[in-house]
Amino acid sequence: MGGRHETPCPAPDCGRVIRQPSTGRRRTYCSTACRVRAHRHARSTGRAETVA
């Protein structure tokens, strides 16, 4: 186990790797736009965030 803090952006059509800060809040999406898009996508499909 290393000290990596990277997570893939769960937004549809993104998939960027988010480098999480070693301290502070962790980011779920790489950008606000992705967050909005993911929420729209979830609403349109009537499902919560999918876990790939």
Ligand SMILES: [Zn+2]
């Ligand atoms: Zn993204």
